[in-house]
Amino acid sequence: MSSDRAPRPAPAQSDATAEAARPAGRARLSRGLVLRTAVALADRSGIDAVSMRRLAQELGVVPMALYKHVANKEELFDGMVDVVIGEIAPPCEDSGWKQAVRRRVLSARQTLLRHPWAPQVIESRTAPSPAVLDHMNSLIGTFRAGGLSADLTHHAMHALGSRMWGFTQEVFPTAPPPADPELREIVFRDLAVRYPHIVEIATAGAHDPGSVVGSTCDDQFEFEFALDLLLDGVDRLHQRSWSSAQARDRDG
Amino acid sequence: MSSDRAPRPAPAQSDATAEAARPAGRARLSRGLVLRTAVALADRSGIDAVSMRRLAQELGVVPMALYKHVANKEELFDGMVDVVIGEIAPPCEDSGWKQAVRRRVLSARQTLLRHPWAPQVIESRTAPSPAVLDHMNSLIGTFRAGGLSADLTHHAMHALGSRMWGFTQEVFPTAPPPADPELREIVFRDLAVRYPHIVEIATAGAHDPGSVVGSTCDDQFEFEFALDLLLDGVDRLHQRSWSSAQARDRDG
DNA sequence: CTCCGGAGGTGTACGCCGTACACCTTCGCC
DNA sequence: GGCGAAGGTGTACGGCGTACACCTCCGGAG
Incomplete structure (x- = not known):
């Protein structure tokens, strides 16, 4: 316990050592x-x-x-995020896409409320983990199954970011793809197999299908898209003299 | 430099000391x-x-x-947030409320893009600073001047949170008001003078005007309000076969 | 001018933190 | 029985926030 530095002469004092070990x-x-x-x-x-x-x-x-x-504390955080993401209820495709997405997003919110530290940690990650990608992929799948275009789904996903995660951001900085074109091709195929929906909407409207991971989308446009969705919605409610009391009454 | 602990005998070696000072x-x-x-x-x-x-x-x-x-590192962060908030362009009330809000929010976004660390720091504050309250107060003023009800404005502000700050959250945990009713009254009057719009929408629909600072609003409702605004908006675009290409064409 | 008090700046020290590196113990397998 | 890898330990280092005692300098009152 105390001082000797040289290679231990006595290999085991079995009871004290055992307890420590x-x-x-x-x-x-x-x-x-x-x-x-x-x-x-x-x-x-x-x-x-x-x-x-x-x-x-x-x-x-x-x-x-x-x-x-x-490996280190960052990887610990990565793992913690995965645990939390894993708690989000899986999709259930019973009713239309809108209900399905709504339920999924509300479930995500419930999960994040149980782990109030999570949004901040998720936000600080530098790359999305497989669990996050899985979640996104399946949510996109729900939109697509409902008949929405890949294009519209793409923008809808950006707009929903803030609802799903409890924060919005230029969501993930998306590391640049590997420089070597051959290697990039492999990575790309791999992604397409594992996250087909993500790849689809990422490439929707992009001219170069190889640049998926690179920022094919215009953050300013995405931001304004979501902003205008909200402002136009508010305007519409304003014009029909909406009030929260009546809204609460209507849907209980 | 080294060892003496008693009150220094020699008061000043002027040149070395001066340079250090x-x-x-x-x-x-x-x-x-x-x-x-x-x-x-x-x-x-x-x-x-x-x-x-x-x-x-x-x-x-x-x-x-x-x-x-x-005072400490937390207060340093508080101050940094105030510096950033101070850079957001002041409101300009030329056109309608929608344009005015839109411009202000886009300006906030530009500011936050210049300081990518800011959203994370803002999010980690435990209470809104006066600068943040000023910003909110004046944005609310814009809505109200445009004729929106206090009620609708309240929900619109919650929905916009994510757009303004680059993140959404149960925005600020809003510390409970002081227990002493007399003191609370004073705090309340003070707030009403400095942030009249905030107090107005905070109390809109609340029965007890004293409970402003307490959570008078239902986070779940606010969340669903914003979520449905987005989903309904997406649905509408879907039904009219919206595409981003045509949208870009239309408004250049 | 002197004197003094307080604001501004210094130096030391403490207890945390993440983690590199060398080591030992234990387990599963041949 | 022996061995190599996987799991666990101990020590050490440099960086962090900050408490506390100090020193120094400036502006104003006497």
């Missing part, structure tokens, strides 16, 4: 356990309380032990 | 200078580069010197 009942660490514990800690004490040291303590383990399961 | 040309520190430098640093190197130590170095000063001008 595995305090009786503690389960073996695993990536999943680490992530779930981190999420629970963030829920309970806020995202700032999630430090490697505090989390390790929570798990009854030394801080460095975590690094066998997550 | 004021390196010739450096301007005197001030809150404004500190904040502007912090904003510039964040713009240049990202918000994570804004540490008290780095910022002090930027200013040619020892870290603790900053604490004479900002």
